[in-house]
Amino acid sequence: MRRTAARLLTGTALAVTVAGSAVTVAFAAPAAPAFAGTGSSGNGALEVYPATVTPGTQVTVNTTACGAGGTAAGDASAVGAGAFVLAPGTHEEVAVGQFRVPPGAQPGTYEIVARCDGEVSGPQVSGDLVVTLTSTRPPVRPRGSVKTGVGGALGPDPVQTAAGVAALAVAAAGGTWLLHRRARGDRI
Known part of the structure; x- marks a missing residue:
């Protein structure tokens, strides 16, 4: 893992002066901004996209530190993904590579x-x-219909839909007629 605090302190000078019982603390900012992603070359950073992932996600990295047409050997063994190659991308002076975070x-x-x-x-x-173990992406809601083999009232074939509605209407009418005859005492 990265030692972020050590890198932040290397870019800032700290001066402490003790005069009698008073203590004076002064901070001096570096001449160039300290960027946590820069390496020893200072020419660019390794950009990681997406920066926050769940196990099993494909990650893309790129850098401009290698110059036009430059390549690089990537190492993601800290997360368990191993070595990968960065090759010249579609944009000038950008080397791009990919790896998958192990499940x-x-x-x-x-x-x-x-x-x-x-x-x-x-x-x-x-x-x-x-x-992380939780996704930062919003959940995807399902769309469309499910093929169950039973069919439905709003199926794609209007002839079958009309036939089904007609069959239900005949069954309802016949059931009502039989119940009416039974209530009157007629024999079936």
Whole structure:
């Protein structure tokens, strides 16, 4: 897992002055903004999409740190997905790769790393992937009809629908006639 606090402190200088019984604390901001996703090259970050996933989800990563036509060797072994390749994408200077989060992945924050040109000395970039057990997407509601083989009053064939309605009307009329005769005492 990533040590975010250590990275945040490396981008900020802290000065403490003790004069007598008074303590003065001063913070100095870095000359360039510290971005948690940048690697040692500082040329770009490893963007992870979607950043929050459930186990079994396909994840896409991309970076501009490798330059035009650059490739990278990705490593998602922290989450259990192993190695993957980033290749030049459709946009200029963007390397893109994909991996699938294993179904047995545990919830947590994982660091995904890519090294440009697949070399040990190449620039390294990283990004965070958050695995949860609940989906952040809204549930999909079912639409349409279910094929049960029984049919329905609003089926696709109007002739069959009319025949079914007529059969129900005849049965209702016959049942009413029989009940009426029985109430009068007529023998059937």
